[in-house]
Every structure is written in C-alpha cells, then in structure tokens.
Amino acid sequence: MVVITTKKPTEEVIEALENYKIKKLAIVSCGTCAALCQTGGTEGAKEWNDLLIEKGYEITAVIVSEDVCDNRVMKKDLRKIDDEIQESDAILTASCGLGAQSIVKVLENKYPEKPVLVSNNTKFIGMTERIGRFYMRCRACGDCYLNYTGGICPIATCAKGLMNGPCGGMVDGKCEVGNYEKDCGWVLIFNRLKAIDRLDLFSRLRDARDWSESGHQQEVVFR
Ligand code: SF4
Ligand code: SF4
Structure with missing residues (x-):
C-alpha cells in the first residue's frame, strides 16, 4: 500500500512561501510512500533544497524520515533538528497530507507559530503494479x-x-x-x-x- 502523491507545481509552492513571508525553512521529506512516488525521499529533498537556495531562500535543515506520518518517529526526528526548526520561519514537507499534519501535531506545543507547508498533492491509497505505476483501488470508505x-x-x-x-x-x-x-x-x-x-x-x-x-x-x- 502506498499513499500516492504528486508534486504541486513549483510556482504554487513558491507562492505559498511568499504568502507566508517565509525566508528560512527546514525541509522534511518522506522516505517511504513519497519516495516511491518520486515526490519525496532523498532526491525530492535535494530537489527542493537546490531550487529554494537558487531562489534565495535559506535552508536550515533537510531531513528524510522513514515515517513522517508516525508521530512517534517524527518526534524523534524533529528533536534532532530542534535548533534549526527554532531558527526557521516554516517547515516544508515533501510527504502526503497525513505527514504534514503529523508534523503540525508534533510541533503544536513547542512551536505553535511555525507554519507547515506541503509540496505535494495527496491523491489516493494506491496499489502498486510496478514502481511508478499506481492504481486507486480503495478509498477507505469505512x-x-x-x-x-x-x-x-x-x-x-x-x-x-x-x-x-x-x-x-x-x-x-x-x-x-x-x-x-x-x-x-x-x-x-x-x-x-x-x-x-x-x-x-x-x-x-x-x-x-x-x-x-x-x-x-x-x-x-x-x-
Ligand atoms: S458504471 Fe461507473 S465505471 Fe461504469 S461506465 Fe458508469 S460511471 Fe463508468
Ligand atoms: S468498499 Fe470501501 S473499504 Fe472496501 S475497497 Fe472499496 S473503498 Fe475500500
């Protein structure tokens, strides 16, 4: 099972950063589902890092986490970059919407003022046929x-x-x-x-x- 994501258009993400008046940010990338969808992982993180530096942003930290959607893992991973988060205006997540909300939850008490922005659109729970080809087969209807x-x-x-x-x-x-x-x-x-x-x-x-x-x-x- 993979949570399928696609990349948001770059302009849309930049517009969000501008809208929030962000200058410095930390990037948190998902090393599992988003990595498989080529919207996160090490490559996705590097892509955003390079692009944002080129556009004049300051990147305080880049991490790839295996379980962005697991609050317990996120707590541990974000603790390692606590100083960098403190000096950041926001977090950019290359994950699904669940991952982004997991970060919001982890930071809500210590950094309630930090926006968490997303670089992906979350599409569906997908069945993998082969890497790079996913089909919607369940919408978790309950x-x-x-x-x-x-x-x-x-x-x-x-x-x-x-x-x-x-x-x-x-x-x-x-x-x-x-x-x-x-x-x-x-x-x-x-x-x-x-x-x-x-x-x-x-x-x-x-x-x-x-x-x-x-x-x-x-x-x-x-x-
Ligand atoms: S039943 Fe559903 S899948 Fe089949 S033709 Fe109608 S809308 Fe399309
Ligand atoms: S019926 Fe509901 S739970 Fe079952 S596969 Fe479809 S969406 Fe998923």
Whole structure:
C-alpha cells in the first residue's frame, strides 16, 4: 500500500512561501510512500533544497524520515533538528497530507507559530503494479463492500462510485468518464463475479449506502 502523491507545481509552492513571508525553512521529506512516488525521499529533498537556495531562500535543515506520518518517529526526528526548526520561519514537507499534519501535531506545543507547508498533492491509497505505476483501488470508505463485489471496489473503480452499476455510460466495457479509455468498474465486477460463480451477487440490489462510516473526524482506537 502506498499513499500516492504528486508534486504541486513549483510556482504554487513558491507562492505559498511568499504568502507566508517565509525566508528560512527546514525541509522534511518522506522516505517511504513519497519516495516511491518520486515526490519525496532523498532526491525530492535535494530537489527542493537546490531550487529554494537558487531562489534565495535559506535552508536550515533537510531531513528524510522513514515515517513522517508516525508521530512517534517524527518526534524523534524533529528533536534532532530542534535548533534549526527554532531558527526557521516554516517547515516544508515533501510527504502526503497525513505527514504534514503529523508534523503540525508534533510541533503544536513547542512551536505553535511555525507554519507547515506541503509540496505535494495527496491523491489516493494506491496499489502498486510496478514502481511508478499506481492504481486507486480503495478509498477507505469505512464499510467495505468487497465481499459482495468479487473483491473489486465499486467506489474506487467506478468513476461515479455507483453501488448498482453499470450506468448508461458504459460502452464496450469502457467508461464514458475519461473518454472511454478506462475499463468500467462494474464490468470488471461482473466478470469477476462470473469467474467465481457468484453472479447472484451482481443482480442483488444494494441498499443506499450509509456514508456516516466514511465521514469526518474519525478515529479507531485499539485497546
Ligand atoms: S468498499 Fe472499496 S473503498 Fe470501501 S473499504 Fe472496501 S475497497 Fe475500500
Ligand atoms: S461506465 Fe461504469 S465505471 Fe463508468 S460511471 Fe458508469 S458504471 Fe461507473
């Protein structure tokens, strides 16, 4: 599993830095998911470091952390560059949005005034086919339907997230969204259910979804 990120346009990141009147900053790069997506890791950190220095910014520290999204790891890693954070106007994170928020959380008491900015857009939880090729296959909806859809997710593979597809936009197994380039998710589900001899599940009407399980402010606590 990889949290898929893409790079924000450079101008957008610079605009954010200007907007916050940042002159000095520390860069925290993710060595796991973002490294795989080529939006972080050692190379991503170096890229931002070089580019920002060229544009006249002062970089106080550059670190690559294996678990930017893990508060415990971030606490340890940020402690090592505490002096540099203190003299920075902000932190730039080359990670997913989760990583950035992990840093906000770690710094909230000691440095509540430091902005944490992001250099990436977070796209989806992705399945890796090969390095550099990732597919959205789950949107963490909180109430998994895979047992009824042959192990293929309707929310991630149907462009409209339909629960009782396919819709009228399917032509020759392809989806109208995106100009018929991608397979219709519901055709994939049909084919899969047929292969496992469970087409009875295909024709079963699924109830309207209860989206409360995929709402906001969720947490899971294991005791
Ligand atoms: S139904 Fe789809 S989005 Fe929801 S948990 Fe299952 S795979 Fe993920
Ligand atoms: S054509 Fe298929 S994948 Fe596209 S929106 Fe309709 S049901 Fe979903």
